[in-house]
Amino acid sequence: MSHAFLLVSTGSGAGLTTVSLGLVRALDRLGIRAGFCKPVAQLHDYDRGPERSTRLIEHMTDIDAPQPINLRRAKALLGSGREGLLMEEVIALFQQSARHSDVVVVEGLVADAHAGYATRLNTAIARALDAEVILVGKPEADLEEYVDIAANAFSGSNGTALIGTILNRVGESSEEKPCLQADLLQTGSGGNEAVRTDEMCKKMVEKPFHFIGAIPWLPSLVAPRTADVAHYLGAEVLHAGEMQQRRVQCMELCARTLANTLSVYQPHTLLIFPGDREDIFVAACMAAMNGVQIAGILLTGGLRPSFGVMNLCEQAIRTGIPLLLVESSSYQTASKLAHMPSAVAVDDFDLIDQAMDHVANHLDAEWIKTRCAIDRKPRLSPAAFRYQLIQQAVQARRSIVLPEGDEPRTILAAQQCQQRQIADCVLLGDPEKIHQSALSQGITLDDGITIIDPTVVRHRYVEQMVALRHHKGMTPQIAEDQLQDRVVLGTMMLAMGEVEGLVSGALHTTANTVRPAFQLIGTSETAKLVSSIFFMCLPDQVVVYGDCAINPDPDAAELADIAIQSADSAIRFGLEPRVAMISYSTGESGSGQDVNKVREATRIVRQRRADLIVDGPMQYDAAAIASVGRNKAPQSEVAGKANVFIFPDLNTGNTTYKAVQRSAHVVSIGPMLQGLRKPVNDLSRGASVEDIVYTIALTAIQAQ
CATH class of the missing domain: 3.40.50.10750 (Isocitrate/Isopropylmalate dehydrogenase-like)
Known part of the structure; x- marks a missing residue:
């Protein structure tokens, strides 16, 4: 089984997806075959397409990542107390990722004010995969306390699963305010920017888990394209220009006189002003004619420059300036832009590629290589065991007789086994009562389920039972009497090789189930x-x-x-x-x-x-x-x-x-x-449908 590195964040804004993709890039550089798995989809409020991490990893690498579980389904299973089934599905996704990988990077869920379930799910996923946990955070006041809490949350009987921490956005100014979010994006010094050693990094180094890396804050790596701004605002595009290439690293709301705005005509700046401020419009176009690559012009209030001004500036516009128009006022537009998500657009592959390289450049490659080289056999978690159990039963696909065929839980279990191809179930009982019981539970039994009426077939086994037990004084009359018990009848079917296993006990005691097996199977x-x-x-x-x-x-x-x-x-x-x-x-x-x-x-x-x-x-x-x-x-x-x-x-x-x-x-x-010579298994009389399904699976595997 591959190494599983589960990356979880300290909260929103830590850049979990970017760091996860960067770790994949780092592993690839080391020559380590990496897989990727996002077990549960966690769409952003503004996402409209498929889950972004999976989509990005498939576009940026040759990794074939499985599609994640729908968040609504995951929450429904959690809410109904079926976490075990959810974790089995997580195991199935992980196995797909691990098939041709040495290491699988598993991206957890982001815990924020709207996702209280995330911590519970991350903990369950870590245990199900026996994953080694890497915590991704950004420098903030309560980070140290969160790391200590996480170490306890991911702890088990043999210590914590938390093996390391990564700090992202190191060097980002704490004074930056999101009044105009892109004002945070003043140009940085590029890939050679030194990592600023701050107090939080020192604290992480002192922790008992490895400090894997500090990722310096590079504003250029979160600069949206002008096209992304247009999409977010729903703006009308008057002139597309180079809106797919030009990036917004600064936004300027031009409300002052022309003389007082001369300093704003800078590269990578989005200029925001009403469409009737023709003086500002002409000045921006003059800057473009002088070679300044302005990110774009955003006209507000639904106002356009006059026909004459547009003609005057036509040559400047042809230099590639994107020209956008919105109906809202300048103030309303600025307010909305202040809340524009900082996440990179899901189709902005150039920026994602740069970000992956940036993260990989600042991770401790030697430590990662050494960690991956450890010959580690993950323990068999409950979810992994149940998943493995079902998979082996599906491969075996044996016929299992259920003597308590009209018992409601048994009927539901047989239906689930048939649908999941765990076993071919044989129900003993009155066919009419069995179908009625199924309908009362809202199901119609699959045609693959065999129903046998004991009153019709019982006589077939009298002679055979006498032959098996004649040395104990068995007579036809005694055999006929004992075969009234459906457990005895089912055991005879097993003894004769007509079925390959038996499960009973939802209504009977252990003695009732086991005694016929001792006598007839041996x-x-x-x-x-x-x-x-x-x-x-x-x-x-x-x-x-x-x-x-x-x-x-x-x-x-x-x-x-x-x-x-x-x-x-x-x-x-x-x-x-x-x-x-x-x-x-x-x-x-x-x-x-x-x-x-x-x-x-x-x-x-x-x-x-x-x-x-x-x-x-x-x-x-x-x-x-x-x-x-x-x-x-x-x-x-x-x-x-x-x-x-x-x-x-x-x-x-x-x-x-x-x-x-x-x-x-x-x-x-x-x-x-x-x-026993052939598999017979007992149930607790308080067994759930799920218990019965797993016992049928066990029996099918024993029957191989």
Whole structure:
């Protein structure tokens, strides 16, 4: 998985897009294959086209960037509590960007007074991608406090994800006022302008994260074209001239006498005056005849110079002066221009190219190169795990029987699985009731969903069930009675190979789901017993808990088998297992029957599977928290880094999983059963539609 650098800003006006594009340019200069991703579109109020960052990166580079998620959809998912689904979509976009890249520059959202959701989204994106965060800000009084807050916001169990800061607009005068915004744009000294060392830069250098660069303020890089001013005002173009080439670095409202305006006829200046001030108009044209490249003339009040004056100045106008007309008064026009956005126009590619070079020139290239060379394997975040789960299930595309076929949540889950091509679901139940239940929830079931009426097919399995269980005294009458239970019927369909997996439990107990599997499916050749795991989607990572549903009090050999099964399941689903055998003591600090059982189980695992990283006995905090692990078990490869937790008994496992799930509001996927010849999985009776979908996906992957 590629490195992910998530750039987030301290607020509006920090130039997040420009710095993001500049970082891409810097990476390209270093020979590093860079991708770009803007996960959620954040259009400016004045944007009318596609999201600007994605459009610009595609025009300025050969990067094929994915189209971002619509902001309205993102806010709707957040508002409905479906942040997990939103992050899965973010992961999908990132994967597109990362396909042929070593590093992906991810542009976050700008948090301002109108975007309170931005910080929450940026934090979620950082966790979903396990991204390294770079903070982009401009020198201002409260920047230092914001950086400290951001370091905490992006922190996790293993420290902060914030790796560096970039200061933009360094050297911009704090006295500049937006009364006429372009008055801020007096000509600078160009690309050789030295970075002014100010107090804020010094403070950033002293922070524990790297100060990646200070980007000096170059007014020429935000100078709009005269055409941009015309577009913003909706001005009538009397003469286009060179309006696409000439840039406005200064605006002058000419309200004084001619003698008192002589100093304003300067290059890159937009002159604003009423159309009946013919003296000013003629003076501007004389300046043009003398070689002064005025940015343009903006006539106000809907007034035009007389025909005779226009004829007199025709040759001057032909030098390329843009000539614009607005109906508003000079004062109204100036007021509107004072609020003209400073962002570069989305089609001003020349200026964007200069800005990218300017940013790249002032970033610490050696540090960037060194950071990208770090062999870093991102942790598997909950969003990445769920995305990966769905993608693997789509590739597997197995048939899964759902015995509780008329249960409303199960019906919705089957419909979602069909639409997302996760699995081919088979619903057991009365077809009429199933369709009625679907319609009452506002859906029409897809034709690809199979519905089987148990009363029609039940008799087919009597003889086969007797053959499977004759050694236990099974008779046709007993088989017929047991097949009244749809879970038993579904399990027989699985045993006969008519389906490839079974999911039940929305209405039934674990025993109701598991017992037929024990009797009709049986344990696989490689397992000594059937056990279970939960995938616990903690805020920062996915971990495995086992066994939390099946075995009340396993002995040492059984506990070792559970650990090996759980580690293999972790591998199957993309985790590199570091197995902690949980007990009430760590290492050699405790003794007694219970802790000795865990110690012996650890020995057996190491003996049977030397390839696994396992340690125990170990307390939960020593296994999960890096600082505690270093203190209690400094030599352990597992302490503080465990991602597979094996509990000594069902009492401990089930209690811990429910406590973590409910108290920390953690999504848990499972229980997933291990050790059966064919996959059967149980649901919690409180399972949501989303829980059922993920359990079906798990089952489909197991069935490969």
